[in-house]
Amino acid sequence: MSLRRKLLYGKPKAPLLPVVEHHQIRDFSIQIGTVTLHGWLAWPKSETSGAILYFNGRRESPTTIFRFLGVMRHQAVAVFNYRGLGQSSGEPSEKMLVSDGLHVLDWLSAETQLPLSSIVIVGRSLGSGIAVQVCAMRETAGLILISPFDSLINVIRQRLGFFPDFLLQDKFNSVQYIQRINCKILSITGSCDTTIPTELTDVLFQRWDGELTKHVVPQGQHRGLLRYPCVENAVALFLNRLIDEQLAAQNSRKISP
Numbered sequence: 001m002s003l004r005r006k007l008l009y010g011k012p013k014a015p016l017l018p019v020v021e022h023h024q025i026r027d028f029s030i031q032i033g034t035v036t037l038h039g040w041l042a043w044p045k046s047e048t049s050g051a052i053l054y055f056n057g058r059r060e061s062p063t064t065i066f067r068f069l070g071v072m073r074h075q076a077v078a079v080f081n082y083r084g085l086g087q088s089s090g091e092p093s094e095k096m097l098v099s100d101g102l103h104v105l106d107w108l109s110a111e112t113q114l115p116l117s118s119i120v121i122v123g124r125s126l127g128s129g130i131a132v133q134v135c136a137m138r139e140t141a142g143l144i145l146i147s148p149f150d151s152l153i154n155v156i157r158q159r160l161g162f163f164p165d166f167l168l169q170d171k172f173n174s175v176q177y178i179q180r181i182n183c184k185i186l187s188i189t190g191s192c193d194t195t196i197p198t199e200l201t202d203v204l205f206q207r208w209d210g211e212l213t214k215h216v217v218p219q220g221q222h223r224g225l226l227r228y229p230c231v232e233n234a235v236a237l238f239l240n241r242l243i244d245e246q247l248a249a250q251n252s253r254k255i256s257p
Contacts, residue, residue, distance in 0.1 A: 004169055005084075009092050009126075010059035012085050015040065018066055022046065022073045025066070030080075030107050035090035037100060039080025041111070042069055049243060050141065051076040051112045051119045053105055055127030055134075057147070062086075064226060065122060071236035075120075078108045094129070094170035101134040116140050118246065120239065123148070125196060125222070129172030136180035142242045143181060144235060146188045147196045147222060150175040150203040155196055178208045186213045186238040188231055190220025213238060 017025050023042040030037045040063060052075050054065040062079035069077065082097055083090035090096070109116055120142045123131025128148035135143045149155045152172040156163045165171075187205065189198045198216065205212055215234040217225060225231060 002169070004167070005092055008058070008170060009082065009085060012056070012059060012081060013061040015061050015063040015086075016066065017063060018069065020069050023069050023077070028078075028080075028111075030103060032100065032103055035083050035100075036088060037080050037083060037104065038087035039078060039104070040066075041108075042066060042072075042077040044074050044076060047074055048076055048112060048114070049074040049118070050239075050246075051078065051108055051114050053101075053108055053119060053121055054079045055101060055121070055123040055130045057125030057127050060124065060127075064124075067226060068232055068235055071232055072239065075239070076108070076112050076114075078104065078111075080104055092170075094172055097130050098133045101130050102137060105134060105138060105140075120144065120242065122146070124226075125149075126152075126172070129174050132174040132181070133177050135183065136177040140183055141246070142184045142186070142238065144186045144188065144238065145201075146225060146231075147190070147193060147201070148174065148187065148204055149196050149200040154200055154203075158197060158200070159195070175204055175207050178204055181208065181210065184211045184213070184238075184242065186215065186234065188215045188217070188225065188234060190217045190222060190225050192219050193222045193225075195222035 023044055025040055025042045028039050028041050056062040062081060065079060081088040082092050083100055084092040116138055119140050121131045121135050121140050122144040124146040128145045153165055153168055189201050217228050
């Protein structure tokens with residue numbers, strides 16, 4: 001792995017696998033050519049009505065989203081280490097991470113026997129750049145973006161000032177892809193985030209005219225944003241709304257002549 005990509009992606013923290021009553025968590029692996037992706041799947045012990053695929057932030061354990069399993073009792077939740085990180089082999093790059101994301105999404109659909117219209121994508125920070133591109137290429141139930149940005153180069157420049165574009169191999173220019181997304185989006189940001197200021201999130205959504213729900217955490221910073229109870233509540237409300245809309249659409253189809 002090149003030095004620049006080592007600095008960009010970093011080493012993920014160790015996985016945290018909670019013991020919960022409503023899900024059973026198991027490892028999984030997906031073979032893509034010579035590369036093996038390693039991840040974890042939290043499977044509901046009761047009825048499965050939907051699924052979630054999480055793309056984690058830089059140096060974050062992908063299992064961080066498991067802290068929300070309490071409000072995802074009927075959803076299968078899949079997370080995985082990006083290629084070249086954790087137990088996954090290969091070398092990361094923007095192109096390959098997006099391709100891997102599509103493979104894992106299709107695997108999750110097959111594994112749960114759920115259509116893409118029942119799967120929600122979640123992306124945090126760096127992972128939002130992957131999530132946006134995956135959702136631009138697949139019709140999913142919804143998209144949750146936590147601390148998203150317009151482009152990675154702007155994230156770097158707001159911290160370092162001038163930064164030559166050619167030095168950044170993986171640009172994650174989300175603003176180019178957001179217009180292709182048709183599903184509802186929940187945006188979660190911290191008002192005091194200095195890593196990805198809310199201004200960069202606002203620029204991202206200026207190019208999108210879909211249905212957007214915004215949740216801003218007062219005094220919330222970049223780190224620890226998922227620890228706020230209000231964030232868990234916002235996620236729960238968004239997921240429940242999507243489920244209610246899906247059920248209403250199914251019932252409407254049943255009674256149509």
